[in-house]
Amino acid sequence: MIRVYNTLARALEPLETRAPGRVGLYVCGMTVYDYCHIGHARAMMAFDVVVRHLRRRGYAVDFVRNHTDVDDKIINRAAQSGVHPLQLSAQFIDELHHDLDTLGILRPTVAPQVSEHIPEVVAMVQRLIDRDHAYLASNGDVYFSIESFPRYGALSGKKIDDLRAGERVAVEQSKRHPGDFALWKSAAPGELGWDAPFGRGRPGWHIECSAMAARHLGDQFDIHGGGIDLVFPHHENEIAQSECASGHAPFARYWMHNGHLTLDSEKMSKSLGNIKRIRDIVHEVPAEALRLLYVDTHYRSPLPFSTEKLSDALAALDRVYLAKETVEEAVSRAGAGAPADTLNEAGRDVHRLASSFSARFDEAMDDDFNSAAAIGYFFELVRAINRFGNDKKARARGGGALLPAAEAFRVVSEVFGVGAMSPTAYFDEAKVKRLRAQGKDAADIDALVAARGAARAARDWARADQLRAELDAQGIAVMDSPEGSTWRVRVD
Template identity: 35%
Template sequence: MSLRLYNTLTKQKDDFVPMQDGVVKMFVCGPTVYDFSHVGHAKTYTQFDFIARYLKKRGYKVTYAQNITDVDDKIIRRSAELDVEPRELASQYEAAYLEDMAALHNTSVDIYARAHDYIDQIVAQVQELVKRGHAYQLDDGWYFDLSTFPDYGKLSGRTEVEAEDSVARIDEHEQKRNPGDFALWKARKPGEPCWDTPLGEGRPGWHIEDTAITEALFGPQYDLHGGAVDLIFPHHEAEVAQMEAASGQSPLVRYWLHGGLLRVAGAKMAKSVGNFMAIRDVLERTDFRTLRFAFLSQHYRSSMELGDITIENARNTRRRVENFARLIDPSHVESEASIALVRRTRERFFERLDDDLDTPGALAVFFDYIREQNRSGEMPGPAAQALLADINDLFDAFDLEDHKVDSEEIEALLAERRTLRQERKFAEADAIRASLLERGITIEDTPDGTRWWTEEG
């Protein structure tokens, strides 16, 4: 089965065929670094980290780039509130963002491109738009003229802002030619960062940095662009207009992938709503593996609710995998039936991922395998170990390290506890549970038997 991806541009699942055989150029919109990144960012970037890992697993040579918006209205406003230089504020929160990504094990990005470092390319792209008749100048800067680009709206299917869109950043000016025209280059204002350029003293608009960066890195066309669904309009629509108008080539991107939003307490996360959760604050309450599993157990295009119940369910479910891993004996000679079961599971698992990266479907296949393997009564061996290692290369959500817990001792204690419970000696049975808990080992009685795990997991 070939890899098929739901393409926002075509509104259907398309076979994935990159422009160059075996090579993928991938870009995802990065953060505006004016504050700590929130768990909505964590969902988006963890899911696109998975996508990059999967493309590599399928044999593609992937170059994954993200921009860092370090020149922006939000940064200027926040720096004024805190009485610090905009560049200093942006550097501080960029460093915090990279720390958060490392803490989440989002390791797939090859290039972090700061807007600050691409001013020449931004200016050159605006100049090209001016030259081709797609831009005009007002007293506060240069604007893109939407009337010159009839294809505006082909990505989103609309041309006006709606409630779920990300902050529009379409600057208002009474002399704009069209209501949706957006700023390409903003003229200098007192106290704001600026560059002296042929466009005049000023700084970039928000939308232009992405296309200037991707053109510098990948050229005027490339394979895959990702981001959260709230960026489709107007931000990604503006990217399409800018680059295709400047280059005369279409499409800018072959495959547009958009992730669902994260909701907290039933609403899209926002400071104004009071449900904002920074990544680093959440990671003080849970571990990165549990958070990764929570995100990756959902389809990337689905919205999801994040709360204590979601996190607890994710922790318990991923521990089922870790408990299974403890049963594996790499030296065990597996039966043909057991090896065949692994082979079928592997095929079905990757078939699900080839269908628009269906991670919940793939995980369901794997949990079916665990149940069937456990019912067989046979100890899992090296084939099971290899399968689990391949899965964890993608998910990075399971602790498979040997924590030097004597499994035979624990199983003997659990067998003794079962006997005590059958003899209705509940106080002695509870004492075994308590002694294990003191050693950092938690046990749980289920219809399928007693599960246990260490606090490290």
């Protein structure tokens, strides 16, 4: 049984979906006028992991995440660059797909955008006017009347009367109540707008999610998600619009919200301190390090981001791939391994932790997607595997202990998208990106390693040692094998 923390109930609740085995999930996406940064990625990651785990547990997930492509910020940015707003937003939808694909964030089942749902928006606004939940104001905007919906405030805990408290003298006088919000904003000739029975204009921000959720998931569905900053007013307004337009409640049964990402400025390195865009980070760090950083914190908790944390995640990811290498080596020699009862202590630890891993992982994730606990179990296993891998005798003899660990790696890559690469591909990528981050050139390192190889071949040990020390000082670890020497960039 999966339990979900429901913001609306302020409690953990068992997930009971409208249709057995099926989840309708709507997540508020991004306003597309700039590149994705680490704050956006947190929300996208949080729900990516939710979707992946629900699918692992056998649910068919209808996952809708919108793109807000009509918005004042887009219109202003487009005016500055002299392009049409929808051209600007189309460009940034492409950039968003590029960034999220790089992070391994699965694409939603449907990714609707408001410019393609204007008829649905207009119909919903008209229905709200017809049912006396909305009114056309003197300035040409259409507002939702929050006093027409007694349950207004149920999600955020705000009270309609309290929303008057901060009222200033000059607030928009065309509103009946200061908390009323725009469903439709009138557009002047030449401004981005669409014709409607209540005047030419464009959708207010909140109505798009109500209209697109209804179109793609129905008037009522299972889970609505988004960042904690969206609880009020965005999600509160979505509930009001949707329930008043359809006459059905609840609009969404469960409301899930991810915590804020903040910048921990004391732990930001100077060189990387300004890097907040996804593409800049994955230029210098494998994308899985960022995924690992995110899943290491429960989705509801605040996440203080720092470059120190990113380095820690990268070092941890190296340990994951070292362990995966050991596991793959053991699996390739399957059958030659010793039975579990003849193993040394590290081998017995691996066997015990790996055999129970899937059950413990699912238990943690079923408990409101507790990825922090689940990844903790995984690192217990990774540490045991690396202890085992460092013991050459055990490694040669006891490969059988590692067979259940292969399944643990499969589960973690399925749900977290961590450890999904081949170790060789990972270490190659990490090498290139670390050198790039340090402003070094792989060809220079290759040349030093080759020179050392030549010195060794010529039995010039002093020269070989000197070159090794030089590489070591540059943070390069050289591994010698009968096939030749390879190298990695150490993580310190």
